[in-house]
Amino acid sequence: MDLFENLNEQQQEAVRTVDGPLLIIAGAGSGKTRVLTNRTAYLIKEHGVAPWHILAVTFTNKAAGEMRERIDDLVGFGSDGIWVATFHSTCVRILRRFIDRLGYGTNFTIYDSDDQKTVVKDVCKRLSIDTKMLKERMFLSAISSAKDELIGPEEYEKRCGNDYKEQRIARVYREYQDTLKKSNALDFDDLIRLTVELFKLDKEVLDYYQEKFRYLMVDEYQDTNTAQFELIRLLASKYQNLCVVGDDDQSIYKFRGANIYNILNFEHHFPEAKVIKLEQNYRSTQCILDAANAVIAHNGSRKEKRLWTENPGGEKITFRQFDTAYEEAEYISHDIWQKKQQKGIPYCDSAILYRTNAQSRLFEERFINAGIPYKIIGGINFYSRREIKDILAYLKTVDNASDDLAVKRIINVPKRGIGATTIAKADTFAMERGITFFEALEQAEEIPGLSRAAAKLKGFVNFIYVLRSKAREMLISELIEEIFEETGYIRELEAESTEEAEARIENLDELISKAAAYEESFSDPEEDEEDLDDGDFTEDREERPTLSGFLEEVALVADIDELSADSDYVILMTLHSAKGLEFPNVYLAGMEDGLFPSYMSITSENPTSELEEERRLCYVGITRAMRYLTITAAKMRMIRGETQYNAVSRFVKEIPHGLLDGEVRSARTNERAEEAPSQSARAAYRQTPYYLTQNKPKSFSSGRTEKIVLDYGVGDRVSHVKFGSGTVTAILEGGRDYEVTVAFDGAGVKKMFAMFAKLKKLDEKG
DNA sequence: GGTTTGAAACTTTTT
């Protein structure tokens, strides 16, 4: 395959430039992923670079997955030697191997933001800090920014001087970090920060990775923070083969510590750097592009560039302002329906983008009513749902009981009669002895002041022991089933028989599927092509599924974010999550001053820079659209139970009039007032619209697994991945699944659930 | 020790 086919001059240049630092300024829709993947293939095929010398870093799992796929296609044999990963997973892999040099255990756990919050809350209580005055959130964000800037607790303490608040933060920071260390836990920021620390402290490790990653590529470079920059800088400092791709106009993560100067000053950091600009857009119509250019031109301090396209002019951008947010949702859902009917645009070609997650609600209700399939991306993370976290806490406890947080979470879930007082006593005991919470439980009889409670604690500890021994011979999916069974977790939910409980059960089913999928990903027998490495750089890729491995994967995945291509649904998400995606038909909803740009940014102490960030976000939104773009606003909407009246977003006014269909400031109000029904918009909204009478939704929930059909019965010979072959002795029908009892030839009698045991029927011989 | 109730906070964006 010709790696230069269909590439324009600049793209070819970027692919061909393989040595030394390279900055690719890639405007929206300019084909940067293609450049990155082709460049990787070129490195290997034409330049003789070994795959294991290449590292490609992205921010999201989705981006990494996409790139992996395309690289695999291009490179073929040996491509799995290339590291294509997110910053976080790259660091985890490195730390899993070497973090013991920093005094942590290599089986560390990763705390998510919920866990962080719990720790900070705990710390505040311990230090008797009045959280009315100084909010936990404030501490968390201060700690996070400090870590992003590579400032450790000691350093922070030195810097804070006499400022009371700063001193408090320093104190909390130190305590927080100690707590994490004691639990052998790392938060997200630690993953990056400690990797940098490791590189700085241990020349040997740094050297190893510098040798390993001789060619580095970083995607979405404009969103890197100081720690990530340092990480990359250290890795690249030896061979200098660093290629970064980014677009300063799409930097939208300042709130998370992204340092836009990493890209603006790249040539300063790497004086040898070559700069290539990709300015031809292959995605959008001229009209959409003009609008995007006009908006972003209002920002100062940016690298000058002007996107152009050979695409046709296209239709004007539709703009509509409505009286209420309900009408807005109604209009958009109708428009999507109509475009499907009249132009044959499938639902999955349409996306609704908004500033805040809360806005998705109205659309969701509207779509359910109208029978239009939809999918909301983001919002509440799957893995931060209560029921999921509970079960994961069990798994963590089984896997690594030094995670105090996990143990405390489940010690009384389901109710075991272990209350706050008992937990507090055990906690104090653990603290005094400097042991973990779980270790304290193991010696419950030593804890002063416990009478009957000690026995209950013992019971819990034994339960964990039992699970541990079972875990050794069970698949993870089976272990989860076992936890359901032994704790009665599912039964309890079933007894509730509410819609909510039903949804939780579905989620738990989903979790088991996740575990099963994780396990299956190892059973692919494509192992036969034994790595033909040069000896030094094969390593650490786990060869079989482990509990730790599963927990880690889960910790680093933001959501079940597969946009499965086979189903046809409208996609709803925030502007932030839309970065990197494209859709033929895009709606930017809620374009109102106070919502977008947000009230926070307008009233902040530094409105100019905050507004510029919002404007970049707007730019990202506009440039997601390929053919059709619709911008909507509402005069009135409920936010937090309060009705707000908002003007049309200033960003809309920055789009030249000629590009818009629909008036921005005119007297449309009167027109509409006459049309609008006199009753409240809300009541009108409740009715099913005229355009949908049949076609009711079935279920849009992401998939409760259908009841399965068994191809074996009692007395049949079956085989199991782990236990080998055996004979089925009983099949019990349960609500969602069958419980199958099998007498295995080698492993004894086991009870298992058919859905996950994946038993295969054998011919009579066995 | 567990459950119920009412008030208060919450919302910008996420690996």
Added chain:
DNA sequence: GTTTCAAACC
């Protein structure tokens, strides 16, 4: 409007 948290009650 929704969720979280603590106090009061059982």
